Amino acid sequence: MIDIWPAIDIIDSQNVRLTEGDYGTKTAMGRTPLEAVAFYSRQPQVTRIHLVDLIGAKEKRPAEMDLFQQLIDAAGRPVEIGGGIRSEETIRRYLDMGAGYLIIGTKGLTEPEWLIEMSRNYPGKLMLGLDARGDKVALNGWLETAETTVFEMLDRLDGAELAGVIYTDIARDGRMEGPNVAMTGKLAAASKWPVTASGGVRSGEDLRALEAEGVSAAIVGKAANTEAFWESL
Template sequence: MIEIWPAIDLIDNKSVRLTEGDYATKEEMKRTPEEAIAFYTRYPQVTRIHVVDLMGAVKKQPTSSAYIETLFKRSTVPIEIGGGIRSEKTIQHYLEAGASYVIVGTKGLQDRDWLAKMTTRYPGKIYLGLDAKGEKVALNGWTEVSEQTIYEVAEAVNDLPLGGIIYTDITKDGKMGGPNVEVTGALARFSKHPITASGGIRSLEDIRKLEKAGVAAAIVGKAANTHAFWEGLDDD
């Protein structure tokens, strides 16, 4: 089975979920981030936890780094962190504080030379967050949509020593309606890097479809907060 990475999205140190990246749709999760980590790490299928500083993504710099560092210490599995990571100082700080991987988005997409330097200095530790509306890349906390396609970006970074690429279809995110298997699979075939799917994943059936499409891992948000999702995986 492909790897499963439950998501914890943070605003004001609380675990929340958004729909289509719209901050006005903020829904606070019943479990605190600490409780979510304890819940997720009970399941052997969980090989990593995906944490995002949502306000950091908008403000273009980390807003909850001190709190996030406490989460690193609570997890028995690796944690990857994203949101507002736009400098080597931040990358180095998170890695030294206990993050196993960091996710860069807008800065890496807009400054390819910087991304090349960072991936060379921290090989395998940096993931590129490729958030898009369909195939068009979004920037700055999903508030802007560029003319770049995900395929153009994937081709441009093919030779960089990235850990992988995380593709999120914003139109699917938070809706529990299923992932964009077709586009994610096409990106997996196109890219030399492992592709992680994000957005809309709700069930074992979705996981199987993504695996068949050649996807390496799946980030699961709302569904991961339910016992039903994990019971389905146990039965597989």
């Protein structure tokens, strides 16, 4: 079974989920962020916990550092953080707080030379957040779509010392309709770094389909809040 990384998305220190990245679809989850970290840390299949600062992604700066420090301290697994990470100072602060990995999205996609430099300064610590609508890259908390394709983006980052790539198909995110297995598999075949699937994962069957395509891990959002998901593994 591929690695499972449950997602905890944060707005105003609350555990929420969005559908297709639309902030107007915000839905509160049943557990607080701390309760969610405790629950996921008890699952033996979980190898990492995925935290996203949604306001940080939108406002281009961290908004939940105090809460994330509490979650890092409480987690029984390595934690990765994304949302609003656009400077080396922020990278250092999060790593000093104990974050295991950091996800660089818009800043790295628009300034690949900067991401290459940062990845060499912090080898094996930075993940590329490759969010897309189909194969077109999305930016700024998914509010903008670029003409660049995900495959072109990988080429531009040649030489980076990344920990991996997280591919999110926005059209699948939060819909519980299954991941984009075909596109994620194509990306895994094209990438020199491990590729993680994000968006739409519902069950162990989805995880097995991704694994067959060479995908190394999956981020699970809404489904991870259900008992049915864990029973399906």
